[in-house]
Amino acid sequence: MKNISNAVIKRLPRYYRYLDELRANGVERISSGDLSRMMNVTASQIRQDLNNFGGFGQQGYGYNVNYLFEEIGSILGLDKEHRMIVVGAGNLGQAIANYANFDKRGFKIVALFDSNHELIGKKTRNGEIKDIEEVYDFVKTENIEIVALTLPKEPATEIAMKLLDCGVKAFWNFAHTDLEVPDNVIVENVHLSESLMELTYKLSEQSQVGK
Amino acid sequence: MKNISNAVIKRLPRYYRYLDELRANGVERISSGDLSRMMNVTASQIRQDLNNFGGFGQQGYGYNVNYLFEEIGSILGLDKEHRMIVVGAGNLGQAIANYANFDKRGFKIVALFDSNHELIGKKTRNGEIKDIEEVYDFVKTENIEIVALTLPKEPATEIAMKLLDCGVKAFWNFAHTDLEVPDNVIVENVHLSESLMELTYKLSEQSQVGK
DNA sequence: ATTAGATTGTCAAATTATTCACAAGCATAC
DNA sequence: GTATGCTTGTGAATAATTTGACAATCTAAT
Numbered sequence: 428m429k430n431i432s433n434a435v436i437k438r439l440p441r442y443y444r445y446l447d448e449l450r451a452n453g454v455e456r457i458s459s460g461d462l463s464r465m466m467n468v469t470a471s472q473i474r475q476d477l478n479n480f481g482g483f484g485q486q487g488y489g490y491n492v493n494y495l496f497e498e499i500g501s502i503l504g505l506d507k508e509h510r511m512i513v514v515g516a517g518n519l520g521q522a523i524a525n526y527a528n529f530d531k532r533g534f535k536i537v538a539l540f541d542s543n544h545e546l547i548g549k550k551t552r553n554g555e556i557k558d559i560e561e562v563y564d565f566v567k568t569e570n571i572e573i574v575a576l577t578l579p580k581e582p583a584t585e586i587a588m589k590l591l592d593c594g595v596k597a598f599w600n601f602a603h604t605d606l607e608v609p610d611n612v613i614v615e616n617v618h619l620s621e622s623l624m625e626l627t628y629k630l631s632e633q634s635q636v637g638k
Numbered sequence: 639m640k641n642i643s644n645a646v647i648k649r650l651p652r653y654y655r656y657l658d659e660l661r662a663n664g665v666e667r668i669s670s671g672d673l674s675r676m677m678n679v680t681a682s683q684i685r686q687d688l689n690n691f692g693g694f695g696q697q698g699y700g701y702n703v704n705y706l707f708e709e710i711g712s713i714l715g716l717d718k719e720h721r722m723i724v725v726g727a728g729n730l731g732q733a734i735a736n737y738a739n740f741d742k743r744g745f746k747i748v749a750l751f752d753s754n755h756e757l758i759g760k761k762t763r764n765g766e767i768k769d770i771e772e773v774y775d776f777v778k779t780e781n782i783e784i785v786a787l788t789l790p791k792e793p794a795t796e797i798a799m800k801l802l803d804c805g806v807k808a809f810w811n812f813a814h815t816d817l818e819v820p821d822n823v824i825v826e827n828v829h830l831s832e833s834l835m836e837l838t839y840k841l842s843e844q845s846q847v848g849k
Numbered sequence: 850a851t852t853a854g855a856t857t858g859t860c861a862a863a864t865t866a867t868t869c870a871c872a873a874g875c876a877t878a879c
Numbered sequence: 880g881t882a883t884g885c886t887t888g889t890g891a892a893t894a895a896t897t898t899g900a901c902a903a904t905c906t907a908a909t
Contacts, residue, residue, distance in 0.1 A: 431843075432866075434865090434866065434867090435866095436836055436839050436840075437832075439835070440829070440831070440832035441829075441832065443835070458885080458886060458887085459886075459887075471867075471868050471869070472867065472868075474887065475866090475867075475888090475889085477888095478887090478888060482888065484886075484887050485874090485876085485886080485887070486873070486874045486875045486876085486885075486886050487874070487875035487876045487877085487887080488875065488876060488885085488887085489887080502839065502842075503835045503839045504838035504839055507838075507842075509838060517736075518729045518732045518736060519729070519730070521729045522728065522729035522730035525728075526830070526831075528814075532831065532834075532835075573837065573838075573841075596844070597837055597840070597841055599833070599837055603739075611844060613840045613841055615833055615834070615836055615840070617828070618651070618652075619737070620740065620743065621651035621652065621655075622810070622826055622828050623740070623743075624650070624651040624654070624716065625647055625826055626784065626808055627715035627716065627718075627784075628713065629808070630720075630783065630808055630824055631714075631718070632642075633807070633824060643895075643896075645897090646896095669855080669857085670857075671856075680897075681856095682900095683896095685856090685858065686858090686897075686898090689857090689858060689859075695857050695858080696856080696857070696906090697855075697856050697857045697858080697904045697906085698855050698857080698905035698906045698907085699856070699857085699905065700855085700856065
């Protein structure tokens with residue numbers, strides 16, 4: 428399989444979101460030109476991106492919204508169920524666990540774990556919060572694919588290293604650190620403070636306009 | 639001022655994080671070569687990136703960690719205080735408000751707002767959660783620069799549009815929608831579900847290795 | 850003071866990503 | 880059934896980004 432560039436992958440979820448909206452509004456077909464105007468990108472980029480995965484469109488017609496939506500979903504792996512746990516059941520962990528749309532996309536949050544005894548036992552949509560000590564046996568027996576790490580960097584690093592031995596294939600990492608993992612393990616970082624710093628960069632740049 | 643590419647900006651917070659750690663460990667100087675090995679990037683890229691903003695290093699010596707840390711901080715606008723509010727005081731909003739490190743970087747979370755009467759009045763580190771109806775007067779009188787939108791897309795869009803008229807200069811947008819704002823207003827998006835989709839793309843790609 | 854070694858800043862080359870442009874081919878109206 | 884108009888897929892051109900290479904020059908050892 429041809430290697431797809433990261434720039435393309437990063438754009439797919441946005442296409443998926445727009446197609447979902449079009450679908451919800453009963454739109455049956457869309458041309459790259461119309462979609463490009465909606466999304467503020469070039470039509471050429473849309474066509475080029477989609478062509479990495481095959482010809483989904485038809486000359487003189489455009490793309491079938493439903494079909495393209497399903498195809499992109501399948502490219503993104505959303506046609507399969509993904510069993511996840513959340514490690515760190517503070518506000519952020521609970522926010523993720525409670526986010527209903529993940530369910531809709533095939534993400535099953537099977538359990539939450541924490542080391543804080545005030546949280547352990549607390550009921551959530553996804554069952555009672557479990558003791559972090561149980562997490563290693565849990566992932567071995569429950570076939571867990573993705574671990575969301577929503578806790579400070581020191582425990583996150585330590586726990587992630589131990590979880591590697593338990594067969595976890597992917598981390599969704601909210602801790603402010605770069606996890607070091609073998610090549611066959613995926614790490615997707617969400618560094619909120621970095622995103623906020625990009626924002627303040629743009630703010631100070633903005634305040635210089637014309638200077 | 640020369641226009642700096644987005645690719646460069648996105649890397650600055652990571653440099654900043656590594657420099658902060660070096661500083662905390664008492665490291666005084668660092669060469670682009672050593673830093674490149676720590677960070678898994680090329681030394682050339684580090685030098686090229688930094689040179690967009692001026693010559694911070696010295697031949698035969700490298701970079702002074704403290705000085706470079708401060709300089710990057712100032713480029714990112716972290717030398718100034720930024721007054722923020724959080725709109726949507728659910729788990730995600732509270733997670734952001736409670737994140738202590740933001741304070742350290744000059745982000746002052748002045749208040750939280752919500753429309754849910756069960757949340758209004760609840761005490762947090764940043765004062766009682768206020769009624770969303772009060773937000774418009776609040777930003778006008780309290781000189782608010784950044785609004786974090788941690789609520790579903792429909793109310794997020796509606797409230798953001800009204801806040802534009804109140805002089806808000808930047809949105810940190812967690813809602814799953816692309817806000818449409820004038821050119822002089824900044825939107826920084828954090829689309830969690832899109833990040834999770836990138837992860838599952840990589841997972842399915844991974845499972846194909848060698849096929 | 851001199852010298853050997855290290856490391857930057859920067860120019861040029863290589864690579865990657867985006868946009869342009871158009872032939873090929875389908876849809877639709879007549 | 881034919882003609883017109885639309886829209887894709889794709890090869891080529893352009894633009895942006897990353898990497899390589901090295902002269903200039905600083906540090907530090909003797």
